[in-house]
Amino acid sequence: MGGVKDEVAPLGTAEVIAVGSELLGSTRVDTNSLFLAGRLASLGIELRAKAVVGDDHARLASVFRTALARADLVILTGGLGPTDDDVTREVVTGALGLESEEDPAIVAQIEERFARRGLRMPEVNRRQAMVPRGATSLDNPHGTAPGLFIEHGPHLVVLLPGPPRELQPMFDRLCERVLVERAGAARLHKEMLFIAGRGESHVEEISQPIYSRWTAEKPPVETTILAMPGQVELHLTLRSQDAEAGARRVREARDELAAALGRDVFSTDGRSMEEVVGALLRGHRRTISVAESCTGGLLMSRLTDVAGSSDYVVGGAVAYSNDAKTELAGVPPELIAAHGAVSEPVAVALADGIRARTGSSLALGVTGIAGPGGGSAQKPVGTVAIALTGSGLTTHVRTFSFFGGRPQVKFQAAQAALDMVRRQLQTG
Amino acid sequence: MGGVKDEVAPLGTAEVIAVGSELLGSTRVDTNSLFLAGRLASLGIELRAKAVVGDDHARLASVFRTALARADLVILTGGLGPTDDDVTREVVTGALGLESEEDPAIVAQIEERFARRGLRMPEVNRRQAMVPRGATSLDNPHGTAPGLFIEHGPHLVVLLPGPPRELQPMFDRLCERVLVERAGAARLHKEMLFIAGRGESHVEEISQPIYSRWTAEKPPVETTILAMPGQVELHLTLRSQDAEAGARRVREARDELAAALGRDVFSTDGRSMEEVVGALLRGHRRTISVAESCTGGLLMSRLTDVAGSSDYVVGGAVAYSNDAKTELAGVPPELIAAHGAVSEPVAVALADGIRARTGSSLALGVTGIAGPGGGSAQKPVGTVAIALTGSGLTTHVRTFSFFGGRPQVKFQAAQAALDMVRRQLQTG
Numbered sequence: 001m002g003g004v005k006d007e008v009a010p011l012g013t014a015e016v017i018a019v020g021s022e023l024l025g026s027t028r029v030d031t032n033s034l035f036l037a038g039r040l041a042s043l044g045i046e047l048r049a050k051a052v053v054g055d056d057h058a059r060l061a062s063v064f065r066t067a068l069a070r071a072d073l074v075i076l077t078g079g080l081g082p083t084d085d086d087v088t089r090e091v092v093t094g095a096l097g098l099e100s101e102e103d104p105a106i107v108a109q110i111e112e113r114f115a116r117r118g119l120r121m122p123e124v125n126r127r128q129a130m131v132p133r134g135a136t137s138l139d140n141p142h143g144t145a146p147g148l149f150i151e152h153g154p155h156l157v158v159l160l161p162g163p164p165r166e167l168q169p170m171f172d173r174l175c176e177r178v179l180v181e182r183a184g185a186a187r188l189h190k191e192m193l194f195i196a197g198r199g200e201s202h203v204e205e206i207s208q209p210i211y212s213r214w215t216a217e218k219p220p221v222e223t224t225i226l227a228m229p230g231q232v233e234l235h236l237t238l239r240s241q242d243a244e245a246g247a248r249r250v251r252e253a254r255d256e257l258a259a260a261l262g263r264d265v266f267s268t269d270g271r272s273m274e275e276v277v278g279a280l281l282r283g284h285r286r287t288i289s290v291a292e293s294c295t296g297g298l299l300m301s302r303l304t305d306v307a308g309s310s311d312y313v314v315g316g317a318v319a320y321s322n323d324a325k326t327e328l329a330g331v332p333p334e335l336i337a338a339h340g341a342v343s344e345p346v347a348v349a350l351a352d353g354i355r356a357r358t359g360s361s362l363a364l365g366v367t368g369i370a371g372p373g374g375g376s377a378q379k380p381v382g383t384v385a386i387a388l389t390g391s392g393l394t395t396h397v398r399t400f401s402f403f404g405g406r407p408q409v410k411f412q413a414a415q416a417a418l419d420m421v422r423r424q425l426q427t428g
Numbered sequence: 429m430g431g432v433k434d435e436v437a438p439l440g441t442a443e444v445i446a447v448g449s450e451l452l453g454s455t456r457v458d459t460n461s462l463f464l465a466g467r468l469a470s471l472g473i474e475l476r477a478k479a480v481v482g483d484d485h486a487r488l489a490s491v492f493r494t495a496l497a498r499a500d501l502v503i504l505t506g507g508l509g510p511t512d513d514d515v516t517r518e519v520v521t522g523a524l525g526l527e528s529e530e531d532p533a534i535v536a537q538i539e540e541r542f543a544r545r546g547l548r549m550p551e552v553n554r555r556q557a558m559v560p561r562g563a564t565s566l567d568n569p570h571g572t573a574p575g576l577f578i579e580h581g582p583h584l585v586v587l588l589p590g591p592p593r594e595l596q597p598m599f600d601r602l603c604e605r606v607l608v609e610r611a612g613a614a615r616l617h618k619e620m621l622f623i624a625g626r627g628e629s630h631v632e633e634i635s636q637p638i639y640s641r642w643t644a645e646k647p648p649v650e651t652t653i654l655a656m657p658g659q660v661e662l663h664l665t666l667r668s669q670d671a672e673a674g675a676r677r678v679r680e681a682r683d684e685l686a687a688a689l690g691r692d693v694f695s696t697d698g699r700s701m702e703e704v705v706g707a708l709l710r711g712h713r714r715t716i717s718v719a720e721s722c723t724g725g726l727l728m729s730r731l732t733d734v735a736g737s738s739d740y741v742v743g744g745a746v747a748y749s750n751d752a753k754t755e756l757a758g759v760p761p762e763l764i765a766a767h768g769a770v771s772e773p774v775a776v777a778l779a780d781g782i783r784a785r786t787g788s789s790l791a792l793g794v795t796g797i798a799g800p801g802g803g804s805a806q807k808p809v810g811t812v813a814i815a816l817t818g819s820g821l822t823t824h825v826r827t828f829s830f831f832g833g834r835p836q837v838k839f840q841a842a843q844a845a846l847d848m849v850r851r852q853l854q855t856g
Contacts, residue, residue, distance in 0.1 A: 024475045026466030027654055027663060029457045038454030047452045048487055051479040059476055059498065066494050070487065201550040204511045208552075212512070224449045224483065225511055228591070235450065290746070296732025297725035300746040304724025307800050307834055315752025317745050318718070318728040324743030327785050328756065357755050372735050401545055404570065405593060406735055 010184020019079035078162030506590030
């Protein structure tokens, strides 16, 4: 296929179609497209859309035709089996106006596969040996369904079997043999910024005037904002023929946004908040303990999700009741009586108390109302007081108002507590 | 909308389009369509295809137009935010040839949402208040983006925000108010069994001879097995025109499997393990505390994920280091020296120690190796000792060997600990 490269335009865009009625229920998702998306991205081929269709001839034909009209490369997964409801081969052959014939070599391979298990090949399996004229059959060492690879004008159509262990090696071989050469020189470069302590609209206000300038560049840097409670993400991508220049440009773009957003950016390398905080604790040779109420163990659980965290996490108390706050973290009952359990003095006492007991150098105290019950007019659901104390450290304490249901309040409070540690250690 | 039912054909088919470039990468799948598929199935509306499209105006318009040509009901999720790359509202409005105007009531709602947090509404959020003429706006009590519901000839178009906690209640209200009336007479009936303490193949061995008989019934009961570390689920579905008979048949089927699987079934009503355990603790007027090592707070966090759990969860200690086990849960250092931190005597001492400090009636002690480091030939990664102790209770203690990475070991250990409480209270 050495000559192909010079004759046709490189593959720039792709769509993926997963075929199978079982993927339209409420339990199973198509995960093959995640694998394919990763491989395509590394080839610089942009995945523009994906679809899931049931085992329905007319509907698949309609989805396939529109995909072919929009994308250079169309990949179909699944529906290559021997039974009546495996329609992919027939639909694609029909839509491209091709004639098929039985490939005796494939029949022999399938027969041999059955023979190895002492079985005769059922007649229905002959369908899997039908190959459209001009198409290339793709070997399947892990199953009976061969794949197909069809050139159609400037378009490429690829048919892959549904099971991941059949699909993945087959696609990797196709990448090596065909797609690397057809993809052209362009590659996709990607950088991310993770932001805490600032909502989506405010991140947008600061970043939009910057990234909107980049869309006119050639090649453009494209920006996507992703928001969840407690975390906003900016994803930057750039497609470039020049690997070095492309990587450099998207890094510069990332750094420009990072400078504008300042200390609210907690990660520029994909690490989670707990990983960033863990690395800072390790780097500063600090240990930490936690006394948490409304986060109910989530703060400790996130800290300990990081492999090796036992090096800097000493321990913690989940002090749900007032008595537990006293018993486990040494909070004076008078303090709770005077200020209420959800108050800044109690947050500080939780942190100081657990630090005294564990001997950690830093400690976090968290007390609040996760809801849905327990709120009041003065202290509505979502009110959370968080304190960070430590030896040789000015005590930080702040009261937050979080939105959302119980899980969202728990997550945001844990995120804000971890972020307090991050800001402290990045300064110090 | 009372008259609508008589005038137009019932909604028979649907397509779902998820909008968002982040859903075209190699890490995130669209899970909203699973929720929607379940709801549509229960209304007897057939989900025929689904698609994922990036934040791209032209491409979304193309995908939307072809979906509208094929399906009675088109649901779009995501892309309703305030920023430039939120294109769903504009694309649909344009494709349907509608004019939009700003709805002052929605602006006021969004402004109020910001004001409650002491913030000014950024100007960009005005985009979220644009409503096409003739469309119905759908309230969003959980976020700023309202949904939209548009009648277009015999078709219905629904726009929903991307975050599941905003989308789900909004769609449920739409089902009640509109879709129930517009759907036909067939309904999907569904029951589930959740199982702990038994692997997928063992569940299959027991249940397959039973459920395989049901596929020949008219209408058939269909069974799906879903397995994750620590939990196996059996999902039973039946589609029937006769609501009462259908519901009864699928409940009978569930009960037959539940009888065969016995005490390993922990839930037949969709409740999670922590909800089941919480209800048992409440019902038995028991309180609980936890001293956990390798689960690192996850066990407490799961217990406190349940609303109202402060009624029976007293508190807990996350005792990561040996010193913390002694300091926070009173484990004698000699015991750790004699048996090792990961041992049944230490698990029992953790439970007894935290129970003595908190005064709870039950307590769990968990100690183990979550990995990836810390394993040995004698105690490999995944070894976890779990104890349940309580007043007037024979102490239970058991050593488990869990498979998988750090998050899987943490989850399975928390699951096994909760399951120990469940089995105890369901007996007693």
